[in-house]
Amino acid sequence: MPLPQEIIGLGRPEITLVWEDEHRTVYRARDLRLRCRCAHCVEETSGAPLLDPATVPPDVVARHIELVGQYAIHIRWSDGHDTGIYSFRSLRENCPCATCQAARDRSPRR
Ligand SMILES: [Zn+2]
Numbered sequence: 001m002p003l004p005q006e007i008i009g010l011g012r013p014e015i016t017l018v019w020e021d022e023h024r025t026v027y028r029a030r031d032l033r034l035r036c037r038c039a040h041c042v043e044e045t046s047g048a049p050l051l052d053p054a055t056v057p058p059d060v061v062a063r064h065i066e067l068v069g070q071y072a073i074h075i076r077w078s079d080g081h082d083t084g085i086y087s088f089r090s091l092r093e094n095c096p097c098a099t100c101q102a103a104r105d106r107s108p109r110r
């Protein structure tokens with residue numbers, strides 16, 4: 001699993017991760033906010049969504065990004081949400097770029 005070498009996104013509408021294999025992953029800040037899997041946003045046992053997307057402002061941005069050990073980042077958002085942890089693995093596996101999307105579409109679902 002490659003690690004991100006650079007994470008650019010404070011106060012920006014997009015959050016970019018540059019991986020050590022030079023792949024670039026770009027998330028819209030709000031999409032990443034909506035992807036939060038913390039206990040406030042997703043019911044822990046059932047996985048049911050608790051976050052109402054309507055409560056997340058369209059111009060939400062990251063106010064603070066910090067590393068969590070060697071595996072994740074913690075983002076504090078401008079809407080006051082500050083418990084989100086995003087693992088490098090999920091950030092990379094869900095990369096929304098065309099190349100990664102095509103690779104996911106090709107993967108067999110048997
Ligand atoms: Zn959350």
Ligand SMILES: [Zn+2]
Nearest residue numbers: 095097099100
């Ligand atoms: Zn990608």
